[in-house]
Amino acid sequence: xxxxxxxxxxxxxxxxxxxxxxxxxxxxxxxxxxxxxxxxxxxxxxxxxxxxxxxxxxxxxxxxxxxxxxxxxxxxxxxxxxxxxxxxxxxxxxxxxxxxxxxxxxxxxxxxxxxxxxxxxxxxxxxxxxxxxxxxxxxx
Amino acid sequence: xxxxxxxxxxxxxxxxxxxxxxxxxxxxxxxxxxxxxxxxxxxxxxxxxxxxxxxxxxxxxxxxxxxxxxxxxxxxxxxxxxxxxxxxxxxxxxxxxxxxxxxxxxxxxxxxxxxxxxxxxxxxxxxxxxxxxxxxxxxxxxxxxxxxxxxxxxxxxxxxxxxxxxxxxxxxxxxxxxxxxx
Numbered sequence: 001x002x003x004x005x006x007x008x009x010x011x012x013x014x015x016x017x018x019x020x021x022x023x024x025x026x027x028x029x030x031x032x033x034x035x036x037x038x039x040x041x042x043x044x045x046x047x048x049x050x051x052x053x054x055x056x057x058x059x060x061x062x063x064x065x066x067x068x069x070x071x072x073x074x075x076x077x078x079x080x081x082x083x084x085x086x087x088x089x090x091x092x093x094x095x096x097x098x099x100x101x102x103x104x105x106x107x108x109x110x111x112x113x114x115x116x117x118x119x120x121x122x123x124x125x126x127x128x129x130x131x132x133x134x135x136x137x138x139x140x
Numbered sequence: 141x142x143x144x145x146x147x148x149x150x151x152x153x154x155x156x157x158x159x160x161x162x163x164x165x166x167x168x169x170x171x172x173x174x175x176x177x178x179x180x181x182x183x184x185x186x187x188x189x190x191x192x193x194x195x196x197x198x199x200x201x202x203x204x205x206x207x208x209x210x211x212x213x214x215x216x217x218x219x220x221x222x223x224x225x226x227x228x229x230x231x232x233x234x235x236x237x238x239x240x241x242x243x244x245x246x247x248x249x250x251x252x253x254x255x256x257x258x259x260x261x262x263x264x265x266x267x268x269x270x271x272x273x274x275x276x277x278x279x280x281x282x283x284x285x286x287x288x289x290x291x292x293x294x295x296x297x298x299x300x301x302x303x304x305x306x307x308x309x310x311x312x313x314x315x316x317x318x319x320x321x322x
Contacts, residue, residue, distance in 0.1 A: 014264055018268055018283070021183075025192075028171065
């Protein structure tokens with residue numbers, strides 16, 4: 001019983017010494033300066049990641065939907081449900097240079113139309129309802 | 141007769157609030173209070189000596205950025221130590237299979253009887269090596285309890301477990317480390 005207690009006490013005493021030399025060597029003031037410098041300089045990686053990915057997703061949605069609408073306005077693609085499964089890239093690949101230019105003009109018109117003019121032009125600042133409105137307006 | 145003016149140091153909570161309001165001196169004060177215990181913890185958990193400074197800085201930067209998520213469920217230092225554990229884990233991943241350097245023997249306390257010092261150094265080195273072999277939760281509970289002197293309730297709150305489970309992890313760790321030391 002005493003052996004066990006002595007063993008525990010010895011272990012705890014040793015544990016308290018663990019890392020003591022590393023702590024003594026640490027220059028606390030320099031650490032504080034470096035931490036503050038790091039906080040000032042480094043952008044928050046998580047925030048940056050979210051912003052970049054959100055912008056990519058938003059851009060992809062706008063291109064897919066807007067591109068599809070623009071293509072449909074220039075090149076009628078028949079009726080029925082088949083057109084919904086059409087890939088925008090497939091349509092674009094079949095267009096001539098002049099038709100492609102028309103598509104881009106149409107697309108600019110859609111993206112720049114009054115229906116999209118909200119209080120903010122920054123997609124990141126829109127709430128879910130405003131985003132739905134943007135998507136509805138892109139659907140034509 | 142006028143009473144001597146008593147100056148009480150602001151609490152961690154007050155410093156955190158000041159930092160959240162943009163007071164950098166408050167952040168520096170928090171670093172001053174907790175950097176050494178954090179360095180001890182990281183070193184005890186297996187951080188190479190050459191990396192301790194950088195890991196301490198990274199832990200503070202991560203903690204200050206996430207301080208809005210600190211709800212006072214445990215002491216700020218305990219929360220900081222758990223973030224340090226995550227920083228060390230990430231470092232270990234980055235280091236991959238690279239073997240960590242052993243503790244720097246030359247930098248240890250050189251006072252006292254040379255024979256006792258040699259025995260203590262050897263035991264300490266074996267303990268340090270043993271702590272590294274523990275499962276992560278056992279290692280963290282052991283260090284928080286034995287090295288930092290925290291109560292099971294505090295450890296449980298920091299590690300999102302129960303005091304009973306923390307106690308079990310501690311006893312498993314102690315049993316394993318005793319086997320290594322004997």
